[in-house]
Amino acid sequence: MPTYAGAMAKKKLLLDCDPGLDDALALLLAHSDPDLDLVAVTTVGGNVALDHTTRNALELREFLGFTDVPVAAGAAGPLVRETKNAAEVHGPGGIGDVILPRAKLPVDSRGAVDLIIETLRNSPGEINLVATGPLTNIALALRKEPRIIEWAASFVIMGGSFTRGNTTPAAEFNIYADPEAAAEVFAAGWHVVMVGLDLTLQALVTDAIRERMLALGALGRDLVVPLATFWNDPQDPDWGGQAVHDVCAVAFVSRPDLFSSVPARVEVEVAGQWTAGMTVTDFRSSRPNALVPVTLDVDGFWDYVLERYARAAA
């Protein structure tokens, strides 16, 4: 019964996100990969305000056609700090120049925290929880129902780094935006897959990748390329094209073989004057709480992602 066997092999995924250029590209991957089953989307304030991230998720749901997947809104801002955003990178609305048709379907009446808890409780051991924004919703879900660490099949974040930041010299945006939430999440007793900057800065939209995206036709021209090239920062010493950070976290669930990963202990700095939000990563620890992807098979990654996008384009 090959069809049934194939369906059984699908990995279920709940995406907590703040779309966001690369969050939108991550949603597209989660939707278009036949080996993944996107079961729920939750939103958090991050790159832009919560009403924008939620509107973007709702519009992407209808534009891409995963209308049976609930979208629930979560925390508007961090646990204790002032809200910070990254509108200078993602544009004031969060998805650059892309304008999608207004969504007709409503947001789920459950909040993000309850949707996360219910989804994990109803399918223990089956849901891969992926977070590509600040970790506020996840921390609040943990406070309300600590057993989610037992129910999640895996927990993958895009966030942190082990060498450098992008928002400050020490801190990556998703962790910097809510360090207290991140500290609670890393301390919760599960193994966090930390897909951080050192990894995601290997996944750059070079001119050659942009050409391959354009070859996807209308989806490439109207959505993928605008999302993947809006941010332009040639002043950045690392610059080789826009990074698709959040896509890497979804890719890890489907294709962990594309990543070389190392166990580590990660502590989140919450007190530092200059280092708030730093993910202090000890690869020598005998008490690992994280798995840290460190190198990416870049060619394999793009072959995988673009093949999946081509399915959506067709």
Ligand code: BDR
């Ligand atoms: C992360 O921050 C956000 O701006 C991106 O969407 C990504 O999740 C990269 O540091």
Ligand code: CA
């Ligand atoms: Ca994001």
